[in-house]
Each structure stands twice: as structure tokens, then as C-alpha cells.
Amino acid sequence: xxxxxxxxEYNPFHNGHVYHMDQAxxxxxxxxxxxxxxxxxxxxxxxxxxxxxxxxxxxxxxGIDIVIELPYAYAVQNSDIFASGAVQLLNEIxxxxxxxxxxxxxxxYFIEAYENYKEKEPIFQQELKLGLSAGxxxxxxxxxxxxxxxxxxxxxxxxxxxxxxxxxxxKTIMDQKLxxxxxxxxxxxxEFHDQIITDKIASATSIRKNLTENNQIDSSVKNTMPEATxxxxxxYKESSGLWHTWEDYFQxxxxxxxxxxxxxxxxxxxxxxxxxxxIMKTATKATSIHHWIELIKTKRYTWTRIQxxxxxxxxxTTKKEVQKSLNNTxxxxxxxxLTKNGQAYLNEKRKEISIPIIFGFKKNTDxxxxxxxxxxxxxxxxxxxxxxxxxxxxxxxxxxILKK
Amino acid sequence: xxxxxxxxEYNPFHNGHVYHMDQAxxxxxxxxxxxxxxxxxxxxxxxxxxxxxxxxxxxxxxGIDIVIELPYAYAVQNSDIFASGAVQLLNEIxxxxxxxxxxxxxxxYFIEAYENYKEKEPIFQQELKLGLSAGxxxxxxxxxxxxxxxxxxxxxxxxxxxxxxxxxxxKTIMDQKLxxxxxxxxxxxxEFHDQIITDKIASATSIRKNLTENNQIDSSVKNTMPEATxxxxxxYKESSGLWHTWEDYFQxxxxxxxxxxxxxxxxxxxxxxxxxxxIMKTATKATSIHHWIELIKTKRYTWTRIQxxxxxxxxxTTKKEVQKSLNNTxxxxxxxxLTKNGQAYLNEKRKEISIPIIFGFKKNTDxxxxxxxxxxxxxxxxxxxxxxxxxxxxxxxxxxILKK
Numbered sequence: 001x002x003x004x005x006x007x008x009e010y011n012p013f014h015n016g017h018v019y020h021m022d023q024a025x026x027x028x029x030x031x032x033x034x035x036x037x038x039x040x041x042x043x044x045x046x047x048x049x050x051x052x053x054x055x056x057x058x059x060x061x062x063g064i065d066i067v068i069e070l071p072y073a074y075a076v077q078n079s080d081i082f083a084s085g086a087v088q089l090l091n092e093i094x095x096x097x098x099x100x101x102x103x104x105x106x107x108x109y110f111i112e113a114y115e116n117y118k119e120k121e122p123i124f125q126q127e128l129k130l131g132l133s134a135g136x137x138x139x140x141x142x143x144x145x146x147x148x149x150x151x152x153x154x155x156x157x158x159x160x161x162x163x164x165x166x167x168x169x170x171k172t173i174m175d176q177k178l179x180x181x182x183x184x185x186x187x188x189x190x191e192f193h194d195q196i197i198t199d200k201i202a203s204a205t206s207i208r209k210n211l212t213e214n215n216q217i218d219s220s221v222k223n224t225m226p227e228a229t230x231x232x233x234x235x236y237k238e239s240s241g242l243w244h245t246w247e248d249y250f251q252x253x254x255x256x257x258x259x260x261x262x263x264x265x266x267x268x269x270x271x272x273x274x275x276x277x278x279i280m281k282t283a284t285k286a287t288s289i290h291h292w293i294e295l296i297k298t299k300r301y302t303w304t305r306i307q308x309x310x311x312x313x314x315x316x317t318t319k320k321e322v323q324k325s326l327n328n329t330x331x332x333x334x335x336x337x338l339t340k341n342g343q344a345y346l347n348e349k350r351k352e353i354s355i356p357i358i359f360g361f362k363k364n365t366d367x368x369x370x371x372x373x374x375x376x377x378x379x380x381x382x383x384x385x386x387x388x389x390x391x392x393x394x395x396x397x398x399x400x401i402l403k404k
Numbered sequence: 405x406x407x408x409x410x411x412x413e414y415n416p417f418h419n420g421h422v423y424h425m426d427q428a429x430x431x432x433x434x435x436x437x438x439x440x441x442x443x444x445x446x447x448x449x450x451x452x453x454x455x456x457x458x459x460x461x462x463x464x465x466x467g468i469d470i471v472i473e474l475p476y477a478y479a480v481q482n483s484d485i486f487a488s489g490a491v492q493l494l495n496e497i498x499x500x501x502x503x504x505x506x507x508x509x510x511x512x513y514f515i516e517a518y519e520n521y522k523e524k525e526p527i528f529q530q531e532l533k534l535g536l537s538a539g540x541x542x543x544x545x546x547x548x549x550x551x552x553x554x555x556x557x558x559x560x561x562x563x564x565x566x567x568x569x570x571x572x573x574x575k576t577i578m579d580q581k582l583x584x585x586x587x588x589x590x591x592x593x594x595e596f597h598d599q600i601i602t603d604k605i606a607s608a609t610s611i612r613k614n615l616t617e618n619n620q621i622d623s624s625v626k627n628t629m630p631e632a633t634x635x636x637x638x639x640y641k642e643s644s645g646l647w648h649t650w651e652d653y654f655q656x657x658x659x660x661x662x663x664x665x666x667x668x669x670x671x672x673x674x675x676x677x678x679x680x681x682x683i684m685k686t687a688t689k690a691t692s693i694h695h696w697i698e699l700i701k702t703k704r705y706t707w708t709r710i711q712x713x714x715x716x717x718x719x720x721t722t723k724k725e726v727q728k729s730l731n732n733t734x735x736x737x738x739x740x741x742l743t744k745n746g747q748a749y750l751n752e753k754r755k756e757i758s759i760p761i762i763f764g765f766k767k768n769t770d771x772x773x774x775x776x777x778x779x780x781x782x783x784x785x786x787x788x789x790x791x792x793x794x795x796x797x798x799x800x801x802x803x804x805i806l807k808k
Binding site: 251252254255256258259260261284285286287288314315316370374377378381382385386389392393 | 658662664690782786
């Protein structure tokens with residue numbers, strides 16, 4: 001069997017994702033679709049609107065065969081670390097190719113850009129350093145450095161979020177000389193931050209906004225998602241009581257910050273350069289998560305960066321343990337769910353896979369899994385007792401197996 | 405001026421306390437009544453029903469002249485540490501005497517018991533050790549050891565809670581040779597655990613139970629408290645939204661435990677002998693604080709001991725910092741509130757007081773104050789944004805000054 005890898009967050013799984021999945025299957029001519037998906041918290045440092053298991057179920061019912069969890073240590077990170085974790089996991093499970101959406105839509109531009117980059121890497125690093133020391137945030141500084149070394153062209157704008165991610169995937173594949181062929185399909189509309197829902201395709205951001213503001217699935221947003229997603233969104237809300245947003249975590253995060261010393265805060269992953277004092281000083285003034293971030297924000301500390309820091313505080317994730325985890329390649333493949341077709345693929349490939357395949361949390365001695373468990377526990381902490389304890393149990397007894 | 409010291413929790417300040425205060429004033433012939441009062445959390449490891457400032461106001465309006473905060477590091481501890489902190493603070497502020505309520509009601513029995521104790525201290529320690537290693541909880545083991553060395557007599561039953569506390573006060577005074585005369589008045593009814601309200605005198609436990617169960621001040625409980633307490637209870641509830649009980653902290657405590665490592669948990673004050681594993685293992689099964697304690701409880705780990713541990717986890721109080729604080733004598737006297745008469749007393753005595761008198765939290769560099777601030781922040785963390793931020797401010801701008 002030939003497998004295609006997709007790197008996703010599915011927050012939630014919508015028609016744009018279905019379209020990309022179908023395209024990917026077609027252009028790569030694969031017969032097994034494997035995704036690496038963020039778990040409880042997302043790359044931009046936000047809680048997922050519904051939990052990983054409900055997002056997994058929606059994906060499996062709509063055409064995905066295997067859902068692998070992207071470990072927390074890779075997931076809530078900048079695009080380079082995120083990409084490298086995801087691509088390595090797909091490589092371990094033996095995909096022949098990966099396919100990503102991009103603004104550019106032409107893989108040859110990415111490959112050219114990579115070759116160009118390798119020649120000029122020292123200058124890139126120097127430019128990046130300059131940008132950072134001038135007070136720019138990491139994404140800004142790297143965009144600028146890409147421009148300076150001439151990587152951004154008319155055909156490949158490395159200031160666009162999906163191009164940046166795509167470039168990181170290609171970089172990982174080529175740096176590590178992985179036997180994976182990269183493909184890209186063009187994202188035609190609804191860029192990252194679009195907040196308007198027009199018809200059947202809308203961005204995940206606009207869908208989440210619509211859902212959490214209206215607290216129901218109205219007819220406009222209903223058109224933008226496959227049936228299985230609507231079902232899972234409704235089921236999660238009915239059984240767990242809410243669709244998660246950062247504001248649900250305000251009391252917990254505030255409590256945590258208010259009872260930490262600044263020494264403890266400094267040990268949290270992402271807390272550097274004295275930002276701990278800013279976080280603490282603003283804590284007793286904040287009236288919401290949104291307001292708190294506004295109070296902390298600077299040119300260097302962007303919204304996303306603060307959200308990631310907030311996530312690491314909430315999940316009690318330290319610099320030390322992240323560093324320790326990232327020093328090695330991924331130690332396991334955790335499967336959140338799979339179809340019959342996915343099982344057949346696994347049976348065929350199992351002997352070639354060199355790292356353990358795990359499902360639940362029975363033996364969580366690996367530092368990366370310990371972080372994962374804490375993150376998931378923090379994620380569910382805003383729920384009432386009954387759904388919470390039941391969902392903790394689900395984390396132990398995963399995966400979801402779809403028999404169809 | 406001659407001052408009398410009382411050691412109190414006033415949770416809440418009720419007619420029994422008024423009666424004791426009046427008796428104390430009469431028998432000690434004092435003209436200034438000074439209390440050392442627990443702050444946000446109480447000796448048995450519980451959040452106070454209303455905050456320290458509202459409890460202070462009720463006491464000042466009913467006849468107390470100065471309210472000193474018993475630092476968290478002494479307050480949420482066994483009776484010996486609690487007593488030693490309170491008595492030392494009263495000594496520092498220059499009281500001539502202290503007066504405590506006891507089941508015995510006769511001070512000479514306490515003094516005799518102390519002399520007896522000093523003779524037999526090595527045997528007592530040995531008996532205590534035996535009891536502890538047989539798996540008894542500390543209060544049980546010391547009760548038994550008191551019996552074994554013949555300290556418990558018909559006149560002084562050292563298994564009764566107020567006799568035990570009283571004995572600890574006397575022990576501190578006599579061990580440290582303080583120039584304080586101890587007095588005791590008899591507690592005639594409504595012992596510690598009485599849960600029935602009969603007329604004008606009821607135990608604090610029964611009053612809290614009535615208040616929090618009915619969520620209002622009904623006519624029976626109204627009769628048991630002075631006007632000022634009723635006023636403060638109502639005002640706190642109106643402005644802050646609740647009367648605090650442990651159950652209000654269930655989500656915060658659970659979140660905290662679920663995102664801690666067992667190594668971190670072991671650093672918390674009071675967590676010993678592997679109890680951390682029991683706390684963690686039961687966390688995902690508990691449906692309330694009450695249920696959680698039931699799941700953890702053993703012969704050695706009594707309800708009170710677990711409540712104290714829960715308090716230290718909630719406030720993030722470590723063994724290390726408590727030990728560091730208790731190695732020294734109290735480093736400051738923090739005054740929560742005072743009357744004109746109290747101010748006059750302070751003006752007269754100020755020069756003789758050798759440690760700093762502080763009010764708000766402007767310069768909280770002392771480890772004991774840092775613990776206090778964290779405890780208070782944890783205490784208010786269950787409130788909505790507006791009362792919470794306002795009350796944090798109050799902590800900084802204390803004290804309450806009553807001009808009457």
C-alpha cells in the first residue's frame with residue numbers, strides 16, 4: 001500500500017480540509033491517508049475547540065485512515081519544530097509522500113528555494129540574528145531574512161503562513177534526506193485569517209469564531225463542514241458542556257500565575273528575557289485572557305508567542321523537559337484512531353517501523369508522553385466532573401477504531 | 405495601657421467569641437484587647453468562610469482593638485506550631501496576659517501539667533515516637549503519650565481540642581520564659597464539633613454549616629452572632645459572590661494536582677511517606693473535595709491532615725520555605741485592623757516593639773510574607789474578576805482603621 005501523509009490540526013475538520021484530502025489522494029495516487037494531528041493544544045498556542053478524539057472521529061469518518069498525535073513538545077512550537085516533528089513521524093510510519101496546501105501551489109518553487117537556502121544558510125542565520133536583536137519577533141525576523149537572501153520570490157512568498165510551513169516540511173525532508181516525495185496543492189481562497197464565511201469553504205478561524213460566538217451551529221457554518229464534524233461538535237458539546245476557548249481557562253491560568261514565584265515562571269518553556277515580570281505584574285489587572293494578552297503584548301512578544309507561553313504555563317511544561325525531548329527523534333508513534341484500511345496498512349508495514357506504536361497511556365514513562373498527559377489533563381480541567389473523568393479514561397483506552 | 409491577647413480564627417466571629425472576649429477583659433482587667441487571627445486559611449486546613457478583612461471588621465466593631473494576622477506559615481499547622489507563632493507575636497506586641505477558652509477552665513491545672521511534662525519530656529518524646537511508628541496520626545499519638553506520662557488527669561483532659569491548644573500556649577510561654585500571664589475561661593457548651601444550633605451560643609462549625617448549606621442567614625443562625633458579623637457576612641457575599649468552602653476550590657486543586665509531577669508534589673509542605681502517589685492516583689476518580697479526601701484518608705492521614713496538605717498544594721507552599729521561615733522567630737507584626745484605642749496602645753508601646761510593624765504588602769521580600777501573599781491570592785482565585793482584583797488591592801492597602 002502507498003501512503004500519503006498530511007500534517008493537520010483539524011480544528012475543526014472542514015470542507016477545505018476535505019478538499020485538500022481528496023486532492024492529495026488524487027495527485028499522489030495513494031491508497032492510505034495518514035495524518036499527523038495536533039492534540040489538545042494547537043500550534044498557535046490555543047486549546048482545540050473539541051478534544052482530539054472527537055476531531056479524530058470526524059476525520060476517520062470522512063476519509064482519513066490513520067490519525068497520529070503530534071506530541072505536545074512539537075505541536076505548540078514555531079513552524080520549524082512543528083514541521084520537523086510531524087515529518088519525522090510520517091517518515092517513521094512509512095509514507096511515500098506528503099502533500100501540503102500552500103499559497104504558492106507549485107512544489108518546484110519550494111525545492112528551488114531549499115537549494116538556494118542551503119547555499120546561503122550562514123547569511124540567513126546572520127540576518128535572522130540581526131532581526132531578533134533589533135527586537136523583531138521570530139516569524140517577522142525570519143520573513144525578513146528570507147527576503148534578504150532572496151528566497152522570497154514572485155512565485156513563492158515566504159511571508160505567507162502556509163508557504164512558511166510548507167518550506168519547513170521540505171527543509172526537514174531534504175535536510176534529513178528522507179525517502180518522502182513532497183507535493184503541494186494550491187489554497188485558492190480563505191487565507192489563514194479570513195473571518196467571513198461565504199459559502200462551502202471557510203477558514204477554521206472563521207468557523208471557530210462563528211461557533212463559539214453563536215454557541216450553536218447555524219446554517220451558514222453548517223455548510224462549511226462535513227456531516228461527521230457537525231455530529232462530533234454536537235456530541236462533544238452535549239456530553240462535555242462546551243466548545244473550548246482560551247477564555248474558559250482564564251481562572252485556572254490566573255490562579256496558576258498568582259501562586260507561582262517568578263523563579264518557577266522562568267523555568268516554563270518560552271519564558272525568557274524578563275517576560276515573567278510582565279506576566280506577573282499584569283495578572284491582577286487582567287479581566288480576561290484577551291485583555292491579559294493585550295496588557296503583555298510587545299513588538300517582540302506577539303499574540304501567538306504569548307498564547308504559546310500561556311499554554312506552557314497552563315500545562316506546567318518546563319524548558320528543561322522540552323529541551324530533553326527535542327534532543328532526540330520522536331520516541332514513539334501514538335495512534336489516536338484508525339479505519340480498517342488503516343489497520344491493513346499498519347499490518348503490512350509494522351515490521352518496518354522501528355519505533356514503538358502506542359495507543360493509550362498505560363505506560364507513560366517517556367518524558368514526551370508525560371508532557372502529553374499533563375497537557376490533556378490541563379485541557380479537560382475546565383469540564384465538569386463527569387465528562388472530565390470519563391475523558392481521562394478515554395485517553396488511557398485509546399485508540400478509536402472505525403470499522404467500515 | 406494593659407493589653408490582653410486572644411488567639412483566634414473568628415470563622416466567623418460569633419456570640420461564643422464575644423462572651424469569651426468579655427470574660428477575658430474582666431478576668432485579666434485589661435484595657436486593650438489584641439487578637440492574633442488566622443488569615444485566609446485556618447488551622448484545620450480550610451479556607452475561611454469570608455476573608456480576613458471582613459472578619460477583622462466584625463471583630464473591631466464588637467470590642468477587639470487590634471487584629472494581628474497569624475502568618476500562614478504558623479496558621480496552617482499542628483497546634484504546637486500554631487500556638488508558638490501566636491504567643492510569640494502577642495509577646496512582641498507587649499501583651500501582659502493571654503486568655504484562652506478551655507474545657508478545663510482552671511489555669512493551675514495547665515501549669516501543673518507543664519511542670520509534670522518538663523520532668524517527663526524524654527519519656528513523652530519516646531511514647532510519641534512509638535505511637536507515630538505504629539501508624540497513629542500526630543494528634544492521636546500525642547494524646548496517647550500525654551496519657552502515658554500521666555499528664556491527662558480528671559481535671560485536665562488532654563484529649564480535648566481546646567485543652568490541647570491551651571497547653572501549647574502555656575508551654576510556649578513557660579519554655580521561652582515570656583513575661584505573659586496565662587488565663588483560661590471555661591467553655592461550657594458547644595464543643596468543637598457540635599453541629600446543632602440551640603440558642604445564642606453555637607460552635608463556629610455549626611454556624612458555617614448552617615450558613616453554607618442554606619446559603620443565607622436564617623433566623624436560628626442569626627441569633628448566634630453579633631450584628632457586625634451578620635453585616636460583614638452579608639456584605640462579603642454581596643460584593644464577592646460567595647461564602648468560601650473547600651468545594652469552591654475543587655477545580656483549581658484538581659487542575660493543580662493533575663498538572664504536577666510527583667516530584668513537585670513531594671516538595672509541598674506536609675507531603676510525606678508516599679502520600680503523593682495516593683493523592684495523584686485518586687485525582688481522576690474524585691467527584692468533590694469531600695469525596696477526594698475520603699479516597700485518600702487512612703489512619704495516619706486524618707481528614708485534617710489531608711485538608712492541610714490540600715491547602716499547601718493549593719497555595720504552592722513548599723517544605724523548604726516553611727522550614728526556612730520557622731527557623732526564625734516571627735520577623736514582623738502585620739496588623740489587619742485596629743480601633744482608636746488600638747492606635748493609642750500602639751503609640752504608647754511602639755518604641756518597645758523590636759520587630760517591624762507592617763500593614764499592606766508593599767515590600768513583600770520576607771519569605772513569610774511571600775507565602776502569605778500567595779495564600780491570599782489562591783484564596784481569592786475562586787472569585788469573579790471584579791471582586792478579585794479589588795480584594796487583591798485591599799491586601800496591599802491594609803489596614804482597616806475603625807474610628808469610633
